[in-house]
Amino acid sequence: MKTDVNETALLEGLAHNDRSAIETIYAQQYSMVQTLIINNNGTAEDARDIFQEAMIVLYEKARSGSFELNCQLKTYVYSVCRRLWLKKLQQMQKYIPNANGLEETVSVDEDMDVHDQRNSDFLMMEKALSGIGEPCKSLLEAFYLQKRNMTEIAGNFGYTNADNAKNQKYKCLMRLKKLFFSEYKNHV
Amino acid sequence: MEQLQLLEAVERYLQNEMNPEERAHFEQLRKTNPEVDQLVVEHTLFLGQLNKFGEVKNFKASLHDIHNNLVSSGSIKEQPSRAVVKQIWKRYKRVMAVAASIAGITAMLIAGMINSRKANTAELEQLSRDYVRTKRTVDQLKKQVEVNSTEKVQKAPQNVEIKSGGTGFLIDGKGFLVTNAHVVAGSTSVIVQNNKGQEFRATTVHLNKATDIAILKIEDNDFKPLGTLPYGIRKNGADLGETLFTLGFPREIIVYNEGYMSAKTGFHGDTMTCQIGVSANPGNSGGPVFNKNGEIIGIINTRQVAAEGVVFAITSKNIFNLLDEVSKTDTTLQKIKLPSSSSIKGMDRVQQIKKIEDCVYMVRSY
Known part of the structure; x- marks a missing residue:
């Protein structure tokens, strides 16, 4: 089945971080996922976590540029959530062999592998960032994640000038890189 | 270099x-x-x-x-979990009848044991503030406050001694607060104060001494109801070693503290409470305990006198249980909808506190 024009537009919006597109997808797909999780031994909270993780998979896929969806969006989201939930159930050792309405639909193996890799990268970076302590963490986040400029940062963090702040930023960056790569090289 | x-x-x-x-x-x-x-x-x-x-x-x-x-x-609705209990009930009726009778006997035995242990409570110190001892400093502070802000409305009854004080937090934006029962027990009137120093009159709508939880309602025209609360309340408890933080009023201003989950049970294996490694002082009673996602996992109530840094908190599950029980009979409490999800997950701590601090109140009972 081909994706219809509407869904392609939504995915494009998602890739560009367009809030109304994300909201539309969220509102359309959430109830279906919630029913799936709750019928299979989960709670509303589990449903939210699983659905949001699936949204991240979709977001990463949409952003990668090479996105071709050869089924309906609904089927894709369903398949991803199914995989994520089965994995979670297994982790909690609550596996149910004849899961309600959990039959295989489209294969998402490849996407899940990519996602697992990205997710472990994400966790590594999160761990490294929390390891460098304050004010390093906030300083780097302000510059690299919130993309604020150095003069503004110097003012907010109480440095006398932008050069001082820059110097401190590079020191922090070195530490972050060291922490990150010590983990990263173990995994790759 | x-x-x-x-x-x-x-x-x-x-x-x-x-x-x-x-x-x-x-x-x-x-x-x-x-x-x-x-x-x-x-x-x-x-x-x-x-x-x-x-x-x-x-x-x-x-x-x-x-x-x-x-x-x-209202575009999406959070469904409650499915009742698998019914099916299980049908299947295991007889086994459960036997189990229930055994449980009944055990419960009676345990109740007997607990009663004989009551004398031990002297080892625990309730963390409500003893106002007589600190009254003088409070008076001084009050004078300062009065000088600083003459427009502040004093709602506390005049010439009445404060019995005890503690901390409370909103569980519903409409003005329902939770605090410890021992903070407000035996009071004639209750005043709550936010971290900006505004005072509101409140009434005790429910008091449960067994779980040491009290529900207050702010009944004051100056109080503006909040929309959704920034934090959620967790049904299941925290894991050992999870980092936790608390906000409370051991002083006249809000105080932040952090620590970790130490043990899943409280004093002498009490399963209604848990042990946390956070420093707490008189006045912290009734204060919320948050996990790193900004979800409430407990309410601070006591600390062990003989040991340093052993603080106990009532697990948040008790709030759910209490509300389930009392809302059957009390119609005002039926209006309470506990916040289930936290909107401050993933934010850094400073931002989280900025969102939370407006929902934590100092509680004084007269």
Whole structure:
């Protein structure tokens, strides 16, 4: 089945971080996922976590540029959530062999592998960032994640000038890189 | 030091901030020195990773936001869990009847044991503030406050001694608070005060001494109801070693503290409470205990006198149980809808506290 024009537009919006597109997808797909999780031994909270993780998979896929969806969006989201939930159930050792309405639909193996890799990268970076302590963490986040400029940062963090702040930023960056790569090289 | 400068150069090279001359020079260096080249490759990879991290982090935050918006606008509904209990009940009726009778006998035995142990409570100190002892300093502070802000409305009854004080937190934006029962027990009137110093009159709508939980309602025209609360209340408890933080009023201003989950049970194996490693002082009673996602996992109530740093908190599950029980008979309590999801997950601590501090109140009973 081909994706219809509407869904392609939504995915494009998602890739560009367009809030109304994300909201539309969220509102359309959430109830279906919630029913799936709750019928299979989960709670509303589990449903939210699983659905949001699936949204991240979709977001990463949409952003990668090479996105071709050869089924309906609904089927894709369903398949991803199914995989994520089965994995979670297994982790909690609550596996149910004849899961309600959990039959295989489209294969998402490849996407899940990519996602697992990205997710472990994400966790590594999160761990490294929390390891460098304050004010390093906030300083780097302000510059690299919130993309604020150095003069503004110097003012907010109480440095006398932008050069001082820059110097401190590079020191922090070195530490972050060291922490990150010590983990990263173990995994790759 | 040299490494720092090299890193700066690499970054400027990658951001295209170099002038042509510098750039040519750097490219030459890159060709001749494999270490520099390696550093450029490595840094490109690292910046890529950092960028992806930022994107996903922002996306996660907006998903949370959207979820909460959609729930409050009614576009999506959070279903309660399915009742598998019924099926199980049918299947295991007889076994359960036997089990129930055994449980009944055990319960009676345990109740007997607990009663004989009651004398031990002297080992625990309830963390409500003893106002007689600190009264003088409070009076001084009050004078200062009065000088500072003459427009502040005093709602406390005049010439009445404060019996005890503690902390409370909102469980519903309409003005319902939870605190410890021992903070407000035996009081004639209750005043709550937010961290801006505004005072509101409150009434005790429910008091449960067994679980040591009291529900208050702010009944004051000056109080403006809040929309959705920033934090959620967790049904299941925290895991050992999870980092926790607390906000409370052991002083006249709000005080932050952090620690960790120490044990899943409380004093003498009490399963209604848990042990946390947070320093707590008189006045912290009734204060919320949050996990790192900003979800409430407990209410501080006592500390062990004989040991240092052993603090007990009532697990948040008790709030749910109490409300389930009392809302059957009390119609005002039926209006309470406990917040289930926290909108401050993933934020840094300073931002979380900024959102939470407006919902934590000082409680004084007269």
